[in-house]
Amino acid sequence: xxxxxxxxxxxxxxxxxxxxxxxxxxxxxxxxxxxxxxxxxxxxxxxxxxxxxxxxxxxxxxxxxxxxxxxxxxxxxxxxxxxxxxxxxxxxxxxxxxxxxxxxxxxxxxxxxxxxxxxxxxxxxxxxxxxxxxxxxxxxxxxxxxxxxxxxxxxxxxxxxxxxxxxxxxxxxxxxxxxxxxxxxxxxxxxxxxxxxxxxxxxxxxxxxxxxxxxxxxxxxxxxxxxxx
Numbered sequence: 001x002x003x004x005x006x007x008x009x010x011x012x013x014x015x016x017x018x019x020x021x022x023x024x025x026x027x028x029x030x031x032x033x034x035x036x037x038x039x040x041x042x043x044x045x046x047x048x049x050x051x052x053x054x055x056x057x058x059x060x061x062x063x064x065x066x067x068x069x070x071x072x073x074x075x076x077x078x079x080x081x082x083x084x085x086x087x088x089x090x091x092x093x094x095x096x097x098x099x100x101x102x103x104x105x106x107x108x109x110x111x112x113x114x115x116x117x118x119x120x121x122x123x124x125x126x127x128x129x130x131x132x133x134x135x136x137x138x139x140x141x142x143x144x145x146x147x148x149x150x151x152x153x154x155x156x157x158x159x160x161x162x163x164x165x166x167x168x169x170x171x172x173x174x175x176x177x178x179x180x181x182x183x184x185x186x187x188x189x190x191x192x193x194x195x196x197x198x199x200x201x202x203x204x205x206x207x208x209x210x211x212x213x214x215x216x217x218x219x220x221x222x223x224x225x226x227x228x229x
Contacts, residue, residue, distance in 0.1 A: 001019075001024045001025070001066050001067070002024070002025040002027075002064065002065040002066050003019065003024060003025070003026055003027070003065055003066060003067045003068070003069060004026075004027045004028075004029065004060055004061070004062065004065050004067075004068045004069065005019075005026060005027070005028050005029070005069045005071055006029045006030070006051045006068065006069065006070050006071060006072065006082060007029075007030060007051075007070060007071035007072035007073070007079075007097070008028055008029075008030035008032070008035035008036065008038070008039055008071070009035070009071065009072075009073060009074070011071050011073060011097060011118055012028070012030070012069075012071030012072075013035070013038065013039060015069065015071060016028050016039045016042065016043050017039070017042055020042050020043050020044075021042075025044050025065075026043040026044055027043065027044055027045045027046070027047070027060065027061070027065070028040075028043045028045070028046045028047070029046070029047040029048075029049055029051055029060060030048065030049075030051075031048065031049065031050045031051070032048075033048050036048045047059065047060065051072075051078075051082045051085075052078050052081045052082055052085070054085050054088075054089075057082070057085050057086075057089070058089065062086065062089055062090075062091050063090070063091070066093060067093040067094070067095055067113070068086055068091050068093065068094050068095070069094075069095045069096070069097075070082050070083055070086070070094065070095070070096040070097060071097050072097065073097050073098075073099045073118075074099065076099065076102075076103050076106075079096065079097070079098075079103065079107075080103075080106055080107070083096050083107060083110050083112060084110065087110055087112075093113050094110075094112040094113055094114075095112070095113060095114040095115075095116060096112055096114075096115055096116065097115075097116045097117075097118065098115050098116065098117050099117075099119075100117075104117060136148050136149060136150035137149040137150070141216075144218050144219065144220075145216065145217065145218055145219075146216075146217070146218075146219055146222065147175065147214065147215070147216050148172075148213075148214070148215045148216075148217075148222055149178075149212055149213070149214045149215075150212065150213060150215075151210070151211070151212050151213075152207050152209075152211050152212070152213055154209075156207050156213075157206075157207055157208065157209050158206050158207065159206065159207055160204045160205060160206055160207070161174055161177055161205070161207060161213075162204065166215060166225070170217065170221045170222070170224055170225045171217050171218065171221045172215045172216070172217035172221055172222060172225060173215060173216045173217060174213060174214070174215055175214045175215060175216055176213075176214040177207070177211055177212070177213060177214070178211065178212040178213075178214065179208065179210070179211055179212075180210045180211075
């Protein structure tokens with residue numbers, strides 16, 4: 001996937017980092033030189049431009065990417081103007097971050113593909129974690145289906161992933177297993193990081209205490225598993 005991310009605050013910068021790490025082609029843009037400097041080595045291209053200026057915005061390859069993401073959150077005026085300009089320039093797929101429901105309501109008038117409210121998602125995710133009684137990260141696909149990431153319970157330790165029978169018993173499909181590895185950053189400091197393991201190749205490998213499972217399925221089925229855990 002090819003994408004442009006406009007706005008490199010915390011939210012935009014994390015999106016650049018994560019999408020680039022997944023192998024997507026990412027072009028980043030911000031008016032702040034220091035923000036552009038921080039991401040220039042992890043994405044395919046980085047531009048210091050004022051995206052609220054139509055001529056400046058036009059230097060970006062808007063028609064050659066799959067999606068343009070407006071990650072500007074705090075400056076409502078700039079966010080709305082950039083979205084308006086993108087629509088004027090004929091960009092078909094636009095995602096935009098909204099700070100609150102007023103911001104969201106204004107963006108809805110532009111009929112863009114997706115409106116992102118990260119604070120709302122974070123709050124909902126925390127509430128669901130507390131309700132489920134299991135520490136888990138979840139990504140909602142629709143009203144029924146989610147992707148769940150959680151540390152394996154003690155009773156799973158030592159069992160291969162294919163012996164858990166999560167699909168047969170709970171209709172939950174294991175997407176991946178994340179294992180901890182000791183890595184080193186560019187400063188030479190060692191740290192623990194999770195590395196994804198291909199379950200189709202390593203499904204007979206025993207699970208370890210710090211392993212994390214990534215599963216897909218209905219929330220109602222995950223609740224059944226949580227009651228067992």
